[in-house]
Amino acid sequence: MEQLPAPLRAHARTLLGPGPSDVDPSVLRAISLPTVGHLDPAFLQTMDEIRSMLECLLGARGGRTTALSATGSAGMEACVVNLVERGDRVLIGQSGVFGGRMAEVARRAGAEVTLVEAEWGRPLELEALRRAAAGRQFRFIGLVHGETSTGVLQPLAGLRELADECGALLLVDAVTSLAGHPLDVHASGIDALYSGTQKCLSCPPGLSPVHFSDRAIARIGSRASAVQSWYLDINLIEAYWGGPRAYHHTAPINMLFGLHEALRLVLSEGLEPRFARHELNAHALWSGLEALGLELRVAEEHRLNPLTTVSIPDGIDDAAVRGRLLSEFGIEIGGGLGPMKGNTWRIGLMGSGSSRRNVHLVLSALATVLADMGHRAPENPIAAAASVYDA
Amino acid sequence: MEQLPAPLRAHARTLLGPGPSDVDPSVLRAISLPTVGHLDPAFLQTMDEIRSMLECLLGARGGRTTALSATGSAGMEACVVNLVERGDRVLIGQSGVFGGRMAEVARRAGAEVTLVEAEWGRPLELEALRRAAAGRQFRFIGLVHGETSTGVLQPLAGLRELADECGALLLVDAVTSLAGHPLDVHASGIDALYSGTQKCLSCPPGLSPVHFSDRAIARIGSRASAVQSWYLDINLIEAYWGGPRAYHHTAPINMLFGLHEALRLVLSEGLEPRFARHELNAHALWSGLEALGLELRVAEEHRLNPLTTVSIPDGIDDAAVRGRLLSEFGIEIGGGLGPMKGNTWRIGLMGSGSSRRNVHLVLSALATVLADMGHRAPENPIAAAASVYDA
Numbered sequence: 001m002e003q004l005p006a007p008l009r010a011h012a013r014t015l016l017g018p019g020p021s022d023v024d025p026s027v028l029r030a031i032s033l034p035t036v037g038h039l040d041p042a043f044l045q046t047m048d049e050i051r052s053m054l055e056c057l058l059g060a061r062g063g064r065t066t067a068l069s070a071t072g073s074a075g076m077e078a079c080v081v082n083l084v085e086r087g088d089r090v091l092i093g094q095s096g097v098f099g100g101r102m103a104e105v106a107r108r109a110g111a112e113v114t115l116v117e118a119e120w121g122r123p124l125e126l127e128a129l130r131r132a133a134a135g136r137q138f139r140f141i142g143l144v145h146g147e148t149s150t151g152v153l154q155p156l157a158g159l160r161e162l163a164d165e166c167g168a169l170l171l172v173d174a175v176t177s178l179a180g181h182p183l184d185v186h187a188s189g190i191d192a193l194y195s196g197t198q199k200c201l202s203c204p205p206g207l208s209p210v211h212f213s214d215r216a217i218a219r220i221g222s223r224a225s226a227v228q229s230w231y232l233d234i235n236l237i238e239a240y241w242g243g244p245r246a247y248h249h250t251a252p253i254n255m256l257f258g259l260h261e262a263l264r265l266v267l268s269e270g271l272e273p274r275f276a277r278h279e280l281n282a283h284a285l286w287s288g289l290e291a292l293g294l295e296l297r298v299a300e301e302h303r304l305n306p307l308t309t310v311s312i313p314d315g316i317d318d319a320a321v322r323g324r325l326l327s328e329f330g331i332e333i334g335g336g337l338g339p340m341k342g343n344t345w346r347i348g349l350m351g352s353g354s355s356r357r358n359v360h361l362v363l364s365a366l367a368t369v370l371a372d373m374g375h376r377a378p379e380n381p382i383a384a385a386a387s388v389y390d391a
Numbered sequence: 392m393e394q395l396p397a398p399l400r401a402h403a404r405t406l407l408g409p410g411p412s413d414v415d416p417s418v419l420r421a422i423s424l425p426t427v428g429h430l431d432p433a434f435l436q437t438m439d440e441i442r443s444m445l446e447c448l449l450g451a452r453g454g455r456t457t458a459l460s461a462t463g464s465a466g467m468e469a470c471v472v473n474l475v476e477r478g479d480r481v482l483i484g485q486s487g488v489f490g491g492r493m494a495e496v497a498r499r500a501g502a503e504v505t506l507v508e509a510e511w512g513r514p515l516e517l518e519a520l521r522r523a524a525a526g527r528q529f530r531f532i533g534l535v536h537g538e539t540s541t542g543v544l545q546p547l548a549g550l551r552e553l554a555d556e557c558g559a560l561l562l563v564d565a566v567t568s569l570a571g572h573p574l575d576v577h578a579s580g581i582d583a584l585y586s587g588t589q590k591c592l593s594c595p596p597g598l599s600p601v602h603f604s605d606r607a608i609a610r611i612g613s614r615a616s617a618v619q620s621w622y623l624d625i626n627l628i629e630a631y632w633g634g635p636r637a638y639h640h641t642a643p644i645n646m647l648f649g650l651h652e653a654l655r656l657v658l659s660e661g662l663e664p665r666f667a668r669h670e671l672n673a674h675a676l677w678s679g680l681e682a683l684g685l686e687l688r689v690a691e692e693h694r695l696n697p698l699t700t701v702s703i704p705d706g707i708d709d710a711a712v713r714g715r716l717l718s719e720f721g722i723e724i725g726g727g728l729g730p731m732k733g734n735t736w737r738i739g740l741m742g743s744g745s746s747r748r749n750v751h752l753v754l755s756a757l758a759t760v761l762a763d764m765g766h767r768a769p770e771n772p773i774a775a776a777a778s779v780y781d782a
Binding site for chain 2: 001004005007008009010011012013015017019020022023026028029030031032033034035036037038040041042046049052053056069070071072073074077101104105107108109196198204205206226227228229230231247248249250251252253254255257258260261264267268326332337
């Protein structure tokens, strides 16, 4: 080529969008440890420890818990293609981009999809799902626990019972909720769950923690056809992660070093304190945003703590605001997806990024940029946030 | 959990197996740069530069070149599932594990596979492929350029013409050959190619460079059915890597930082000097191994330079030797796969690991361990290697 690109340099960013989130320096240090072989005894121990820590984080009892060698979207595909065979009927709830994506993945796997839609910004109602099921049997019922496109937290209560009524497995997307909201696969009767590393785990993107219950594994064992994806076949993956250590593919060693450290940080903090921290900072952010005269898109009882959606005021240019936040303050927030594109911002307080420091940072920067654009804030956002912290 | 695992520590290893290979410190440093957003202007530039450098490395003219967010095995699956639809006929050459894997992936994608087998340790003959084709048409002809299980380099000459006779696209696995052997997708008429980062690119595992020719892209554009994998659908991936920057999945930012630096190192060295270095060190290794009285598994004219297969002498315990190399010398070499398990070692000199230093290291350590086990070396392996360097 004519001229070789320059070496990359570090960019000073505070990542307060829908993910990736800021990564703890100790995780970056772990990622940069010298690579070892994927069958090295030291690495096999690392994998065992990752599995144990993930099981602890998920509340898993039995089943198979692992981290797939691809991003959270591949985790979604892995759950779907292991559970369904061509012609199977599935019931999927859609209240944003990611439920719709799950339906598309299922269709491509040959499933017949019954889609239940909720308004964007609202969770799915259990009764709406039951009505759509109409007494039929399904291979799985699939929902998104934390909708990253809308900022809605989907309640999981009652879903296990509904799944039992439908002879269905229960599949849950926990990409944005894992390690930011309480989640217990055993207590909620979840059969298949996937997540990503780049949200509340505060690890770079590239891996997908997944869990299959014993019930799901039994179902996969009784398939009549091979899983359509060789790469995502959980039984082949388990032969490497589990007992025989049979070669399947070469694991992404350094990314797994990072996940090991990220999980250590999560469990060192403790799950209850971590969830409480996410809740406190989210409430402070909400209070500050409302003080700025901004409208939150989701009713308080349905809000995700790690990700808040905000309406963009009339007359304010979405791209201009996000551009100034990035260029002048080094802050990334997210734009909207789908019908929320151009009218919604997504502000993430995820993992180590959920801090009072970042609440102050984003509120003060947003206040400054909006004021420049003629938007008048009714109250002082920092004072409003402080009232939450002081309560 | 009862006790939190300790933080990971660095292990002193020299990775001389079939991959992962040793990673340059500057690549590890790039991987540990602070994460940025996947739509950050700085990151979009990084992606553009990666694409340009990959095109240069591959000799690509047109088509689509990218790095998939998963390992080389997913690259194989991506090439297969984008090219075939259910019921398509494909012709696949198998002379080791990876050709067989390609056939399995194709069967799972609904293809009807005609398999042409060669003896392990031998390349496929063009005429054998032509006979197997028997004048029929195929969706693609697939082969492995560098068989990591056997250490054979598959000649590519004549394959384009054969593919044309069969109305077929030409699919090539370049996992172990890319950046270690000359390879030019344009000159060889390759329509789809995949590789991995953890071999001669000397980057940690986790990404898969792939290339599709304009002809392959046109074929994909005329599919009657959707690609079965949403995650690996090259048109969706291109919408992010190419013009519209449409969100598909969150790219593995830090891994891509590493690939950027690894590609810079490859192109800084220059392709011809790099290939010559791999060839020189391979010849020195071969000479040293023969001086040790070991038999190489592949005839010299068919050997891969980055990966050498060696017969384990009668009476020598495979696992004991590899265990001592690892524990006493920090050297990893690989065992055999399939019919070569237990009777073959695989020694890699890949990327930055292809050096005189490593040739000396592995020969002297192997000589020491084998002598302890009663194997008598007819000649001095270091002197034999030196005669190659001095020639």
